[in-house]
Amino acid sequence: MADQSTSPPLTRASVAEARELIRPFVHRTPVITSSSLSALASTSGQGKARPKFRLWFKCENFQKVGAFKARGAFHAIERLKKEPGWLAGGGAERGVVTHSSGNHAQALSLAARANGIPAYIVMPTISAPPKIAATKGYGATVIFSGSTSVEREAVTTKVIEDTGARLVPPYDHPDIVLGQGTLGLEFQEQVEAMMAEEGGEKTRGKKGLDAIIAPCGGGGMLSGVALSCEGTGIRVFGSEPSYQGADDAKRGYKSGVRVEAVSSLTVADGLRTPVGRIPWSIIYERRLVSGFYSVSDADIVRAMKLAYERLKVVIEPSSAVPLAVALYNEDFRAMVEQEAGEEGWDLGIVFSGGNVSLDALGKLFADGGVGDESK
Amino acid sequence: MADQSTSPPLTRASVAEARELIRPFVHRTPVITSSSLSALASTSGQGKARPKFRLWFKCENFQKVGAFKARGAFHAIERLKKEPGWLAGGGAERGVVTHSSGNHAQALSLAARANGIPAYIVMPTISAPPKIAATKGYGATVIFSGSTSVEREAVTTKVIEDTGARLVPPYDHPDIVLGQGTLGLEFQEQVEAMMAEEGGEKTRGKKGLDAIIAPCGGGGMLSGVALSCEGTGIRVFGSEPSYQGADDAKRGYKSGVRVEAVSSLTVADGLRTPVGRIPWSIIYERRLVSGFYSVSDADIVRAMKLAYERLKVVIEPSSAVPLAVALYNEDFRAMVEQEAGEEGWDLGIVFSGGNVSLDALGKLFADGGVGDESK
Incomplete structure (x- = not known):
């Protein structure tokens, strides 16, 4: 973001x-x-x-x-591209990350793929298989976590440390x-x-x-x-x-x-x-x-x-x-x-x-x- | 028609x-x-x-x-209104009739009601109750017949004799x-x-x-x-x-x-x-x-x-x-x-x-x- x-x-x-x-x-x-x-x-x-x-x-x-989540996700990526230094600093190679098992996950995956940017999606292990498949179908890397918000956030933080990806939250x-x-x-x-x-x-x-x-x-x-x-x-x-x-x-x-x-x-x-x-x-x-x-x-x-x-x-x-x-x-x-x-x-x-x-x-x-x- | x-x-x-x-x-x-x-x-x-x-x-x-049946039904009524003598001869009061239990029945009923014209719809007695209800919901008079085409046509002919309604077939x-x-x-x-x-x-x-x-x-x-x-x-x-x-x-x-x-x-x-x-x-x-x-x-x-x-x-x-x-x-x-x-x-x-x-x-x-x- x-x-x-x-x-x-x-x-x-x-x-x-x-x-x-x-x-x-x-x-x-x-x-x-x-x-x-x-x-x-x-x-x-x-x-x-x-x-x-x-x-x-x-x-x-x-x-x-x-x-509608596609609108926010595409806008987030377009705004990132305009952030001074993000592109020049290799931001596009490092990608974006979010934790979601819903529409935001798929929207961000699509918007990232359309821009040739890697997307990392943290999803609970118990997510419905069709949702996991749909997110992977948009080319994202799915990373599993526990179901609590603490567990999800810990995994997300780890992804950011490992990849340098930018967090794109679903609404805030x-x-x-x-x-x-x-x-x-x-x-x-x-x-x-x-x-x-x-x-x-x-x-x-x-x-x-x-x-x-x-x-x-x-x-x-x-x-x-x-x-x-x-x-x-x-x-x-x-x-x-x-x-x-x-x-x-x-x-x-x-x-x-x-x-x-x-x-x-x-x-x-x-x-x-x-x-x-x-x-x-x-x-x-x-x-x-x-x-x-x-x-x-x-x-x-x-x-x-x-x-x-x-x-x-x-x-x-x-x-x-x-x-x-x-x-x-x-x-x-x-x-x-x-x-x-x-x-x-x-x-x-x-x-x-x-x-x-x-x-x-x-x-x-x-x-x-x-x-x-x-x- | x-x-x-x-x-x-x-x-x-x-x-x-x-x-x-x-x-x-x-x-x-x-x-x-x-x-x-x-x-x-x-x-x-x-x-x-x-x-x-x-x-x-x-x-x-x-x-x-x-x-799409609404298109043909509205056009049929508009064309009837332009037929020389139909309106002047009291055609609108006598109305229109068809035999159908499907979309054409509802389309004709709607088009007739929008023009203040009575619609008579001949439907088989065995038609699904929601279809009967929907057709009546558009203000048509539903008349029941047997299921064969001979039975349906006999009832339709009788309606035309009784009411002077004009037949509006579904496609031909x-x-x-x-x-x-x-x-x-x-x-x-x-x-x-x-x-x-x-x-x-x-x-x-x-x-x-x-x-x-x-x-x-x-x-x-x-x-x-x-x-x-x-x-x-x-x-x-x-x-x-x-x-x-x-x-x-x-x-x-x-x-x-x-x-x-x-x-x-x-x-x-x-x-x-x-x-x-x-x-x-x-x-x-x-x-x-x-x-x-x-x-x-x-x-x-x-x-x-x-x-x-x-x-x-x-x-x-x-x-x-x-x-x-x-x-x-x-x-x-x-x-x-x-x-x-x-x-x-x-x-x-x-x-x-x-x-x-x-x-x-x-x-x-x-x-x-x-x-x-x-x-």
């Missing part, structure tokens, strides 16, 4: 610069809509709230490596935040263009989104999206699983103190992480996120199934969390009803990724899984 | 006119790419052929009602063919725009697709796409399941005689139909389709799984047929290797629809299903 002192300021303009840097390497993922799902969201609550929604979905599940760095935020800029532009094409009648004369809701794990993406909306009037909300305390950002936002540890086995496995310090400074200290809402694992799976049935997209459980909030969280729905009134809201929902095994899907769909309340 | 004597000529220009007519009512569905799937297609064969592919996917699974009519063909025009434009944005290096100086491969059931969509490509130099291929003789178009194309009946229980349930007369006149008599290729049900399910895993899209088995041909049909692969040479082909693949029940998916993914050769 480039030294933080060389990072651009955390502003919307810096997100726009990040976008230019990564443009050749990542997909401009499509935005899709669904009148049936918008209608359902406007009537689905079990409570009294009757908000009006028009939903827009930013499909980062179609991003390279199947998740300005360059990662700015990279992930690029999806927010695209989202805004795409909805504006789609509304312009549709004409005034359907869009009720509007010119863009009223709000965006995104999943929050480490908070790198959510805080980047929040930066991308600063000064636009678009409100940004975070969404989390409530299971076993995975709603750490929500609790921290309420108490004013960042929660530093989470131990949850929520089905939304990308969101088992506490919010990082730098994301927190944007989300909470600068108040660029307007609030947090959480949902049960059962509601997450219900929303995920609707995404498959109505939108025809493969998303991982973490991606279904903001949709579940829009459909089932009565606090959120009551807030939107009050704020948006008769007019309703054009709500942008971030589908963060689509990496879920067919085995896991099969279990959720055939056996009912955690969320199927119809059986 | 408008009287055929009032239909526009079967030309590319008429497809463009159809597109203007239906533009306000249907989605311009996204086109997606996947470098991993393109790489796999370029190496996946079990045989000697080593064609080079760059794959482009037209996602009609994101179309309204989850399938010029207005349907022209409506479905609109996806081909969009596909061409979208790939051209995406290539222009990427710049010359990645696209090797190309300006658009070399070929399109689409599924073939009744042939309405395939023949419409073929019309949309006439005079462009883009070659069009049909793809079918081989199971129990569902490769009727392939056999007919070879023998010179259209096969008029098919009785197959292929997993690609949208393709159990013989090619209609009007599609055949375009596909075979005018030779606007260059050839047909077929694949086993096992290969169809293998390709479907890859679409889920790599592309993150929900497609129905019928949609996976052209991808299965590109990946696994050695005749097709050898042909492409020979025709395309070192340069390779930019191949457009039509994902025709995404309507598959989660139950069916669960079985395919959890239990292995027909196509899982890894168990």
